Amino acid sequence: MKSYKKELWFETQQRRQLINITPKVEECLQESGVKEGLVLVNAMHISASVFINDDESGLHHDFEVWLEKLAPEKPYDQYKHNGFEDNADAHLKRTIMGREVVVAITGGKLDFGPWEQIFYGEFDGKRKKRVLVKIIGA
Ligand code: ZN
Numbered sequence: 001m002k003s004y005k006k007e008l009w010f011e012t013q014q015r016r017q018l019i020n021i022t023p024k025v026e027e028c029l030q031e032s033g034v035k036e037g038l039v040l041v042n043a044m045h046i047s048a049s050v051f052i053n054d055d056e057s058g059l060h061h062d063f064e065v066w067l068e069k070l071a072p073e074k075p076y077d078q079y080k081h082n083g084f085e086d087n088a089d090a091h092l093k094r095t096i097m098g099r100e101v102v103v104a105i106t107g108g109k110l111d112f113g114p115w116e117q118i119f120y121g122e123f124d125g126k127r128k129k130r131v132l133v134k135i136i137g138a
Helices: 022-032 057-070 088-095
Strands: 002-010 016-022 037-043 050-054 101-107 117-122 129-137
Touching: 002 022, 002 117, 022 037, 022 117, 022 129, 037 117, 050 088, 050 101, 050 129, 057 088, 088 117
Parallel strands: none
Antiparallel strands: 002 129, 016 117, 037 050, 037 101, 037 129, 050 117
């Protein structure tokens, strides 16, 4: 069995941003040499997500509006967590959008359903943060 690990680093310009990381995960898969197995991709921070969905700008806008309705960033003092921090909304958004994804590897490729793409969801950005890619298989 082969095992492969890599950390991908991100520093977004905005506090919240969605990044399609599918090409980077595909690069990892090529480097790993795994043809049959599983890839785990997870955010290493509790204010960011990794999730699978459509790479469609309208939908990304809808995510932003929906998440702001559920857990608005402001006013900061609506959250008990925001004593020394201002990122309570980011923790809540991360929980809804998820920590990680697992994708099957078949024939050396990510075995996606129609339109599936892997995203890094940043909810408290403008600083360096990372994602773990772990691949196991043969
Ligand atoms: Zn916090």
